[in-house]
Amino acid sequence: MDPAKPSQVLLRSLTDEHVLRALMRHRRLTRAELSTETGVSKPTAGESVRRLTEAGLVVDTGERTPGGRGKGRVGSYYSLAPQVGTALAVSIAPEGVVAECVDAYGDLVARAQADVGRPARPDDVAAALVEAVENIEALVKAGGMIEGRPRLAVVSAADPVDRHTGRLLQLPDAPFLLGEIDPVAVLGGHVDGPVHVDNDVNWAAEAERAANPLDDFAYVFLDEGLGCAIVSDGEVRRGHHGLSGEVAHLITVGPQGQAMPLIEVFGVLGLRRAGSTAIDVDRLRDQRPPAVVTAVGGLIAAVTTLIDPELIVIGGRWGTELVDEIAAESAQHPRPVRVRQAAVENEPSLTGARADALQRLRELIIRTEA
Amino acid sequence: MDPAKPSQVLLRSLTDEHVLRALMRHRRLTRAELSTETGVSKPTAGESVRRLTEAGLVVDTGERTPGGRGKGRVGSYYSLAPQVGTALAVSIAPEGVVAECVDAYGDLVARAQADVGRPARPDDVAAALVEAVENIEALVKAGGMIEGRPRLAVVSAADPVDRHTGRLLQLPDAPFLLGEIDPVAVLGGHVDGPVHVDNDVNWAAEAERAANPLDDFAYVFLDEGLGCAIVSDGEVRRGHHGLSGEVAHLITVGPQGQAMPLIEVFGVLGLRRAGSTAIDVDRLRDQRPPAVVTAVGGLIAAVTTLIDPELIVIGGRWGTELVDEIAAESAQHPRPVRVRQAAVENEPSLTGARADALQRLRELIIRTEA
């Protein structure tokens, strides 16, 4: 049975859902505004507000409609209650951890960061994660508005993530920047609900998707690590293990035209940092070797043939610098594809994770009511 | 507004939808059986049957419950009316055209085929398409049960298909077996509704998905043409233009280890048919060159890194013969993936198209009521 069983409670919960969504969009509304906004009649809207207030999801803000809007009786504004809770968005990168707490409006409640020395060691990273989240907790407590822990967390990590466990995974010969961390376990005690972990490039692609109405594109991330996120039919596709877009072993064109896994191209060009699995970004930016552009062109050709994106979005420190060369290379291919730089420049992964955290929080609020 | 506006008509249409779906599953049911099957009360079920009978979607079959099932009063069986219509599933391949007409139960109403001489010329293929569909029409008319044209058509074509127009497309240097055909235009006069066209490999993957509960896999089709269908999160992903999986230009490992587009491997090995863009399957089966297996291994590696499937399914005449070699090759890779032969062996593309036609027809029936 796919569609819900018909019943009156279904109808009622649908009305409540409409009211809640309207309040999420507009922050505060009178009963009359809710009626026109949701399309239900005034008495129905009023009744829903009564129910939701009773349930503790909605509160009378005490504010009254300003006289400035005309004559007429003043109305009472209603908004979501603070008890609907908050969500945590966390970004874990070799540079450090950033954590944000957002409420159901998407407003930033608190933000904390914790840096990690280079090179990052797994223990340091995990410690920074705890530090950032505890700082968030302290800030929220100090604010005094909200009590209780976040209802969920969404985590971005700069490494491959196992879709089923949320653990970070090392793939053979591939860059592994953070080490074996289990964000679900680390955050377990700090969050009153599910912890969702995914790769930072997937989240950056999500942010890009939210900023642009594109249903099919690929986000190629070229920095210390190599990554590629696939957005197909309007959603990020993670693959069975969550490892889609982990392209280190993709076969591409090597410096002498030989077939070679992408990551090895950086090896033979001497562009991997000694004692580390990461790519040496600074040296690469100095040299700008054409062989790298050709190798990335092979990646783009593979994406084009397998995924057929409308667009390739390039991110990452050296990727954005070489975007013109990469675009020119792609234009030579038998099936050229448009290439451009990422539009979201400021904390793209955290932006995507935050948007997802907000969406999940809202869904949670509506489902707990229904 | 994502969720439907709450109202009583919504409730009623939901009830009707449940009743229709139950009849689609069970072919014929009494009002009492409908009540227990859908979970709604007896009066509600009875009322819904009355409405749907009035609307011409449901009929009293005249059959009565057999006494054999116990004592008690006999009930009247209801089933979908013939007027709910039929759907067309068509497979277009170089060997010829097969068309089937199915009703809302998925029962075969009529089947016709029209062969095409080798080598196939576009005009011959288009003529065979018309012939097959006209034969179907004659058969349906002769049957006398159903009047009117099919309400939709789902077409499988053994070439790249433009997602927006449904036209067959020639890609540079890639095998092009059928030629520039526009199935939507050809079928326009024979179908009372939308015509959906897609690549045969995508439909074969759809059939494989229906037969297996796999959410993420790739279907690699190795025959005269090369194809690859991507199933991600439980659905076939077609890409922006509908050209996902058109892998002729994917860069892979050539016979001497050089980087080379997949289709060129067959060129340098002398495995493309003279005067044609197709692969010479017979010669390939004789020679079974290891270089081909290596090249296919590169394709699988690309799919694994970009899509992360749970499984690679191999189809096509020479693909299924070489499946063990391909599996062994894949096992050598840094990220091995399970490889097996396709489970659906009999007319896989038509099977997938038929399943989709059935699903779309059912959706159409329910939507027209609502």
Place this chain on the structure above:
DNA sequence: CCTTCTAGGCAAGGGCCCTGACTAGAATGG
């Protein structure tokens, strides 16, 4: 022929939403 058992129908009731009218209450303007 009577009992038993199931299909189907009928009546009453509760709940949800809607319309239309009414009340509350503040700003405007003479």
Place this chain on the structure above:
DNA sequence: CCATTCTAGTCAGGGCCCTTGCCTAGAAGG
């Protein structure tokens, strides 16, 4: 300062949908 005007919110009535519980129809079994 008071009547007017205009809007927020409530109330009453009604329609519709679904449910429960009971009743009738009607065939099989003893």
